[in-house]
Structure formats: structure tokens, C-alpha cells
Amino acid sequence: MVVVVLSVSLVLYSCGKKKVGENTDWAYYGNDLGNMRYSALDQINDKSIKDLSVAWQKDLEPKEAYECTPIVVGGTMYVTTPLGPKYVYALNAKTGEELWKVDLGVPQDYAKYACCGLVNRAPSYGNGKVFVGRLDGKLTALDAKTGKEVWTVTVIDYKSGAVITSPPLVVGNKVVTGHGGGEYGTGSRISAYDSETGKELWLSYTVPQDDKNVTDTWKGESFKTGGSAPWLVGSYDKETNTIFWGTSNPSPWNATLRGDDPGKNGEITHKNLYSSSTLALDAETGKIKWHYQKTPFDAWDYDGVNEKLLATIKINGVDTKVVMEADRNGFFYVNNRADGKLISADPYVKTTWAKSVDIATGMPVEDPMFRTTTKVKELTDKERVWPSFVGGKNWEATSFNPNTGLVYIPANNLGMTFKISDATYDRGNFYLGAGWTMIGEEGKPGEFIAWDPVNRKKAWSVNLKYPMPGGSVTTKGNLVFFGDLTGMFYAYNAMTGDKVWEYKTESGVVAAPMTYQIDGVQYVAVIEGRMNVMAGFIGGELGEEILKATPAGGKVNVFALKTGK
Numbered sequence: 001m002v003v004v005v006l007s008v009s010l011v012l013y014s015c016g017k018k019k020v021g022e023n024t025d026w027a028y029y030g031n032d033l034g035n036m037r038y039s040a041l042d043q044i045n046d047k048s049i050k051d052l053s054v055a056w057q058k059d060l061e062p063k064e065a066y067e068c069t070p071i072v073v074g075g076t077m078y079v080t081t082p083l084g085p086k087y088v089y090a091l092n093a094k095t096g097e098e099l100w101k102v103d104l105g106v107p108q109d110y111a112k113y114a115c116c117g118l119v120n121r122a123p124s125y126g127n128g129k130v131f132v133g134r135l136d137g138k139l140t141a142l143d144a145k146t147g148k149e150v151w152t153v154t155v156i157d158y159k160s161g162a163v164i165t166s167p168p169l170v171v172g173n174k175v176v177t178g179h180g181g182g183e184y185g186t187g188s189r190i191s192a193y194d195s196e197t198g199k200e201l202w203l204s205y206t207v208p209q210d211d212k213n214v215t216d217t218w219k220g221e222s223f224k225t226g227g228s229a230p231w232l233v234g235s236y237d238k239e240t241n242t243i244f245w246g247t248s249n250p251s252p253w254n255a256t257l258r259g260d261d262p263g264k265n266g267e268i269t270h271k272n273l274y275s276s277s278t279l280a281l282d283a284e285t286g287k288i289k290w291h292y293q294k295t296p297f298d299a300w301d302y303d304g305v306n307e308k309l310l311a312t313i314k315i316n317g318v319d320t321k322v323v324m325e326a327d328r329n330g331f332f333y334v335n336n337r338a339d340g341k342l343i344s345a346d347p348y349v350k351t352t353w354a355k356s357v358d359i360a361t362g363m364p365v366e367d368p369m370f371r372t373t374t375k376v377k378e379l380t381d382k383e384r385v386w387p388s389f390v391g392g393k394n395w396e397a398t399s400f401n402p403n404t405g406l407v408y409i410p411a412n413n414l415g416m417t418f419k420i421s422d423a424t425y426d427r428g429n430f431y432l433g434a435g436w437t438m439i440g441e442e443g444k445p446g447e448f449i450a451w452d453p454v455n456r457k458k459a460w461s462v463n464l465k466y467p468m469p470g471g472s473v474t475t476k477g478n479l480v481f482f483g484d485l486t487g488m489f490y491a492y493n494a495m496t497g498d499k500v501w502e503y504k505t506e507s508g509v510v511a512a513p514m515t516y517q518i519d520g521v522q523y524v525a526v527i528e529g530r531m532n533v534m535a536g537f538i539g540g541e542l543g544e545e546i547l548k549a550t551p552a553g554g555k556v557n558v559f560a561l562k563t564g565k
């Protein structure tokens with residue numbers, strides 16, 4: 001009897017005071033399956049942030065480049081490392097104590113097939129299992145409690161140039177994954193597996209080889225080696241049971257192999273479907289419901305893979321369910337989620353390859369000066385195209401805060417020269433046919449942009465010394481967190497863009513942060529570990545400088561309020 005009374009008074013106490021005992025997970029890369037990267041936690045807010053300090057840290061092996069957003073489920077944090085991943089860690093999310101560490105035994109001969117970093121962006125969670133995509137083209141399910149392997153399936157032969165670097169999307173009993181390969185002419189599947197057994201449930205091709213409507217958009221047989229790899233994360237809309245995924249550039253980069261030169265008025269004969277597109281797929285069958293192609297007949301490696309942000313925003317005063325994306329090609333797209341119809345497309349960085357996008361047709365209005373053709377084989381310093389193939393934004397995650405109405409974009413201001421050359425398909429080898437040099441915009445090669453998708457303009461932005469700022473997370477506490485390649489990890493006032501907090505890590509930060517709550521205490525976590533391969537792609541003085549700026553790293557940094565402990 002006494003016990004009952006006691007527990008009742010405890011409950012009353014906890015309701016009246018701080019929410020003792022309340023836990024909030026972060027179970028997917030983007031938190032919600034719509035990749036908003038928004039958290040309704042607000043213990044850490046624009047006022048209390050001055051008391052934010054290190055709660056715990058955990059050194060990870062190997063020291064390399066980390067692009068991983070940790071996930072937290074039921075008090076346990078799961079982390080994937082680079083090089084395979086080499087390891088999957090399970091940590092006590094309150095203390096950092098190691099619960100288990102599993103070596104997946106990924107064969108170490110994948111480097112040649114992983115164009116752009118030997119990284120892993122996160123594990124995923126579902127039904128008591130942790131799912132991990134691998135550089136050897138496999139997908140593994142581990143028991144979340146013990147780390148013991150439950151099943152492993154081969155998604156694709158990585159020796160064709162197709163590695164997996166991004167977390168799968170877990171929808172009910174389905175684990176859905178894409179893979180890389182746009183630089184190797186390999187393609188290009190999105191596939192779903194039974195979360196319990198690993199049995200393949202459906203397979204959908206991003207260049208459906210048996211659909212003449214698609215293959216006719218490629219010159220000759222080029223669709224057979226057309227890339228269009230879905231290498232980043234998917235999103236899911238429960239209401240319509242629809243999965244959204246982006247596809248990469250078509251292969252090779254030299255476009256003249258894939259299509260005829262545009263006509264006199266810029267008409268494009270070969271769009272190269274469904275490359276550089278947003279795809280909406282039926283989650284039950286994998287059937288493509290609609291597509292929207294952002295860069296038809298891509299001639300600049302403007303991947304269309306960036307995460308699809310599912311949100312509801314006011315369009316002409318009416319709440320509208322949209323898919324939003326800061327595309328590599330420099331435009332910020334808002335599409336109607338139901339049918340893919342373009343609502344708006346506006347440049348969020350310096351963008352010269354197209355002047356605008358025609359809303360009625362959805363087609364970019366290109367500036368022909370910036371397209372290589374059979375006649376224009378080189379864009380020199382004079383015709384430098386913006387953005388570069390690194391993109392106005394690359395894989396570093398955007399976030400959306402429904403309270404400020406702003407999308408936070410880790411952006412790049414890079415332009416490139418471009419020279420096409422011959423390319424022959426050779427399985428497992430680069431299939432590019434292009435060379436380039438890059439420069440950064442004076443004073444701001446990197447920029448963190450708060451974009452207003454309703455009024456279609458920048459609300460505020462911060463200039464950064466280096467491109468490729470890390471991904472972001474935004475919270476109900478009116479905050480947005482992100483790191484950069486100087487190794488700084490920042491918090492900004494989400495509404496005004498004032499810097500309110502910063503912390504210096506020992507390496508660069510490119511991974512996206514996340515936040516969670518255990519026993520009523522809110523934590524913010526970010527993994528440090530500089531980027532190196534992309535710095536090589538950027539090249540020149542800027543690339544050199546980035547490589548020298550920070551040492552390789554690998555550490556989970558977790559912060560909480562001093563007063564909250």
C-alpha cells in the first residue's frame with residue numbers, strides 16, 4: 001500500500017516539475033522518415049545553451065572520415081564507422097559505455113569501387129534489429145541487443161562499382177536500400193528486404209531496361225550503363241505509403257555518349273530517364289508512381305540524390321504536402337508530394353548552367369554557354385560553370401524547422417571548369433570522360449543557409465572558410481546545430497541566425513548531429529572525423545588547404561546542459 005502511494009506521488013512530482021524519466025529516441029538518420037531532422041526537444045534552447053558542455057565522449061576506430069549520424073533507440077546509441085563499415089558500435093547513450101562492438105568482416109578491397117569516400121552515414125533500426133549497408137554491396141541485420149548477425153544479403157556486386165554508404169529506410173517489415181555507382185556506369189536498383197529474414201520483397205530499377213519510354217531517352221544502348229544510382233537516403237510518407245528516393249547523374253559524365261546535342265532552341269532529345277531525378281515509389285511493390293527530373297541530360301554530374309524533405313508548408317496560403325530538396329544543381333525544389341508537380345524552383349547558390357526553371361513544364365531554362373557538346377568540348381575559366389559537381393549542396397543533410405518555417409542548408413559556393421574526353425565502359429572502373437578544376441567563391445566557398453521555402457529566398461546565412469559544411473539538426477529550442485571542416489561545432493539561433501554557442505573538436509566535422517533525451521536530460525551528439533576524398537576532388541589550393549586543416553578523426557561528442565545532469 002505504501003509503495004503505491006509513494007509511486008503516485010512520484011508521478012505527480014515528475015509531472016509538475018521536470019519531466020523526469022522521459023525518453024526520446026532518434027531512430028532514423030533524419031529522425032522522422034520524412035528527413036526533417038527536427039526534434040521537438042527544447043531543454044537545450046536559445047537561452048539555456050550557454051550551459052551546454054561535454055557530457056561524454058567516445059573515441060572510435062578507425063581514425064578516418066566520418067559521415068555517420070548516430071541513432072539512439074531505447075537508451076542505446078548505434079554508430080557505424082568508415083572502412084566497410086569496419087565496426088558497428090552500441091554505446092550506452094547516457095554514459096558512452098561500450099555495450100558491444102562488432103567487426104563486420106567486410107573484405108577490404110572495396111576502395112577502387114568507392115569513388116567518393118570509404119564512409120558510412122548511419123545504421124538504421126527496426127523490429128529489434130540494426131541494419132547496416134556495406135561497401136561490399138551487402139546489407140546486414142544485427143540483433144540490437146547483442147550485435148549478433150541475424151542475416152546478410154547481397155544487394156549488388158560491388159565489383160561493378162556499386163558500394164553502399166547510406167542507411168536503409170525501414171518501412172514496417174521492409175528494409176529498403178539503394179547503392180552507389182554513377183561514376184562506374186552501374187545500375188541501379190532500389191530493393192526491399194524482409195526485416196526478419198532478409199528475403200527480397202521487391203526490386204525496382206531506376207533505369208527500367210524493359211520500358212521503351214525510358215530507354216528511348218538514351219542514345220543507342222547507353223541506357224545499359226547509364227548509372228542513375230540511388231546512393232543517398234530514402235524518405236517515406238505513411239499516409240500514401242510512398243517512398244521517395246533520388247537518383248544520381250547518368251554515366252558517363254561526357255554527355256555526348258548518351259544523347260544528341262540540344263537543338264537550336266535548347267530542346268533536349270535524350271533526357272536520360274530516370275537519372276538526376278526524384279522518384280516516388282509504391283512502398284508495397286516498388287513500382288514507380290511518378291518521377292520529376294531536375295537535370296535532364298545532365299552534363300555536369302549534378303546528382304539528384306539529395307534527401308527528400310517531406311513537410312507541410314503554405315503554398316498560396318494553403319497547407320500543402322510537399323517534397324523539398326536543395327539539389328546539387330543549385331536550385332531549391334518544392335514539388336507537390338502527391339503527383340510530383342513542380343511548385344517552385346529557385347537558385348539558393350550562384351547557379352549559371354540554367355537561368356531558371358519553367359514551372360509549367362518543369363524544365364530548366366539552360367544557358368547553352370555552359371553545356372559541353374560535340375562542338376563545345378571544354379568550359380574554360382571564362383565559361384566556368386556554377387555550381388561545380390560538388391553541388392550547391394552535397395550529401396550533408398538539410399533540416400526543416402516547422403516553427404521558423406526555414407530549411408537549413410549546408411551549402412557550397414564552388415565553380416568549375418569542365419573538359420570532356422573519350423570514355424569507354426570497363427566494368428568496375430571509373431566511367432567519366434571528364435576533367436575539371438574548381439574554385440571557391442571569394443570569402444565564402446562554404447555557406448550555411450537558412451532558406452525560406454514559402455517566400456523563396458534566403459532568410460539568413462553564414463559564410464564559411466571551407467566548403468562541405470556538415471549536416472544539420474534543428475530543434476523546438478529555436479536552435480540549429482552544424483559543424484564544419486575547421487573542426488568547429490556550432491549552434492545558431494534558428495530564427496535570427498545569431499551564433500549562440502560553439503565547440504572546437506580535434507578533427508573536421510562533416511557528419512550531421514542529432515539529439516535525444518534520456519531520463520529527462522536532453523543530449524546533442526555529433527561525430528567528428530574530417531572529410532578527405534572530396535577535398536581531393538575539389539583539388540587545387542582549396543583542396544590542399546582542406547586536407548591540411550584537420551587530422552583524420554573519429555570521436556562521438558555528446559553534450560548536455562551542466563544544470564541538466
Ligand SMILES: *[C@@H]1O[C@H](CO)[C@@H](O)[C@H](O)[C@H]1NC(C)=O
Pocket residue numbers: 211212213
Ligand atoms: C509509355 O508511354 C505511353 C504514352 O504516354 C503510355 O501509355 C504507356 O503506359 C507508357 N509505358 C510504360 C511502361 O510506362
Ligand SMILES: *[C@@H]1O[C@H](CO)[C@@H](O)[C@H](O)[C@H]1NC(C)=O
Pocket residue numbers: 254256257377420421422423424433
Ligand atoms: C565523349 O565521348 C564520346 C564517346 O566515347 C566520344 O565520341 C567523344 O569524342 C567524347 N568527347 C570528347 C571531347 O572527347
